[in-house]
Amino acid sequence: MSTSFGGATARKIVYLDGGDSNAEDVYETLRKGAVGSEVVRIARVEDYRAALESSGVDLIVADDPMPGLPGLSARDLAWQRCPDVPFLCVSDTVTPERIAAARDAGAADLVDRRNLPHLLAAVKCSLNLMVMERRIRRRARLVSAIQELSLVRTLGEIQVIVRRAARELTGADGATFVLRDSGYCFYADEDAISPLWKGKRFPMSACISGWTMMNRQSVIIEDIYADSRIPAEAYRPTFVQSLLMVPIRTEAPIGAIGNYWATSHRATPEEADLLQALANTTSVAMENVRVYEELEQRVKDRTVQLEATNRELEAFSYSVSHDLRSPLTVVRGYSEILLSVLGDTAEPGVRRYLEQLVAGSKQMCEIIDDLLRLALVAKTELHVQEIDLSREAGEILSKKQATDADRQTECVIEPGVTAQGDPGLVRVVLENLLSNAWKYSSRTAAARIEFGRQASTDGSCVFFVRDNGAGFDMEKAASLFAPFHRLHDQKEFAGTGVGLATVQRVISRHGGKIWAEAAVGKGATFFFTLPGSKPKE
Structure with missing residues (x-):
């Protein structure tokens, strides 16, 4: 039942009678103003x-003073049990100072008990305010639940959110989350003042959640024992007196959400609409979870396939490269022997053919070596430790300078640069990047190669190798790390096109990133990260 005061509604009004001579008039005024409630x-x-512990209280009217419990003390007690319920004090002594004190203490108002019309007006005002505040809170809670459901990835997360939100939206004493399981209703989860049916299954035709799903509509029952659709024996061990049940999705329902009250309560249309809105959002969340799990499984299956394919390709690449190396070595060796034996006696055409054969076999051996190195990167077990990158870079560039003594190149290496990584694999990274810098700056008059580190925007350490050589067009950078893809002609700068692919694989195995910045004729800078490395202090 609901109480009506000119449009404002309430389920139950508690009148705290202090025994004053006007108490009967106050009670009768409230009773007549709340016809039938x-x-x-x-x-x-x-x-x-005890009354505060019960459900359905929408307004408290208290005499002040009341023997053993002054009015504002009664408000403090109500605040602890039901802080959202309006509290009115009635008294024979009403002054502006006492009204202000009552409102400061949390009371809706302090009313003269002898001014009954004023009392009715205060009740109406308090109830209207309560209805508006409750509506705002419920809609805010619905929005919060919708936001939470938009982020879930599992059915279990949905159940936790829905069971709590369902109770809070309507102020019910219990809520259930029911799933359709073939011809049965599975009570998957619940949130209630005492146990209901969590984990149990009932035939669709034998429970109200099944009726809701089969008829694709919500149902409101004020007295469960007066409704033939209710299996009374299943409810007798529970606290349930009234209920509200809505389907999860009205088209082809996949479940239901139930609300339950321990005292007689006829759910309002607003409560039914709120619960149905939650159920509709739940159906979307459940479909999202299904799609997400399906996509996740596809990704896992595809990943397994790709890993298997990569292993096969790596094995094939390693095997072919290894098997080709021996005959190519033989071809190259005999070609060099022929050149040496024939010497100047060889005809010019024959000598040119032999020189091309030696050069071609040499380049093919380099490609095979790079392919073997690329394949081994994936097979090598990582042994991470601290590495002195400054020392490694210095050794690599010193060897370059020793083999090309006539070349004048400024090499700048930041001292004390260290990183966490596998020493052998990180050495491969530096050799490739510094060798490229050496190669592509070979035609620059005042060549400069630099190795160092810098801090990124998030504070992590970024290493770099920079040169002022040929550079490249950034529009072509997307394929920079693809195997066998080169941005320069072989005649201009020799190479196999495998080195940067190897570098990227090494960095990826360490969990880092690599990228480049360049401009044609102005050089290039390669940046890379190795997780766990300390930035420059």
Whole structure:
């Protein structure tokens, strides 16, 4: 039942009777103003505490003073049990100072008990305010639940969110989350003042959640024992007196959400709409989870396939490269022997053919070596430790300078640069990047090669190798790390096109990143990260 005061509604009004001579007039005024509803008159503190523990209280009217419990003390007690319920004080002594004190203490108002029309107006105002605040809170809770459901990835997360939100939206004493399981209703989860049916299955035709799903509509039942659709025996061990049940998705329902009350309560249309809105959002979340799990499984299956394919390709690449190396070595060796034996006696055409054969076999051996190195990167087990990158870079560039003594190149290496990584594999990275810098700056008059580190925007350490050589067009950088793809002609700068692919694989195995910045004729800078490395202090 609901109480009506000119449009404002309430389920139950508690009147705390202090025994004043006007108490009967106050009670009768409340009772007549709330035609056909429940007005509970209480004279003892113990009964007042019990009433606060019960459900459905929408307004408290308290005499002040009340023997054993002054009006504002009664408000403090109500605040602890039901802080959202409006609290009105009635008194024979009403002054502006006392009204202000009552409102400061949390009371809706302090009313002269002898001015009954004023009392009715105060009740109406308090109830209207309560209805608006409750509506705002419920809609805010619905929005919060919708936001939470938009982020879930599992059915279990959905159940936790829905069971809590379902109770809070309507102020129910219990809520259930029911799933359709072939011809059965599976009570998957619940949130209630005492146990209901969590984990149990009932035939669709034998429970109200099944009726809701089969009829694709919500149902409101004020007295469960007066409704033939309710299996009374299943409800007798529970607290349930009234319920509201809505389907999860009205087209081809996949479940239901139930609300339950321990005292007689007829769910309002607003409560039914709120719960149905939650159910509709739940159906979308459940479909999202299904799609997400399906996509996740596809990704896992595809990943397994790709890993298997990569292993096969790596094995094939290693095997072919290894098998080709021996005959190519033989070809190259005999070609060099022929050149040496024939010497100047060889005809010019024959000598040119032999020189091309030696050069071609040499280049092919380099490609095979690079392919073997690329394949081994994936097979090598990482042994991470601290590496002195400055020392490694110095050794690599010193060897370059020793083999090309006539070349004048400024090499700048930041001292004390260290990183966490596998020493052998990180050495491969530096050799490739510094060798490229050496090669592509070979035609620059004042060549400069630099190795160092810098801090990124997030504070992590970024290493770099920079040169002022040929550079490249950044529009072509997308394929920079692809095997066998080169941005320069073989005649201009020799190479196999495998080195940078190897570098990227090494960095990826360490969990880092590599990228480049360049401009044609102005050089290039390669940046890379190795997780766990300390930035420059």
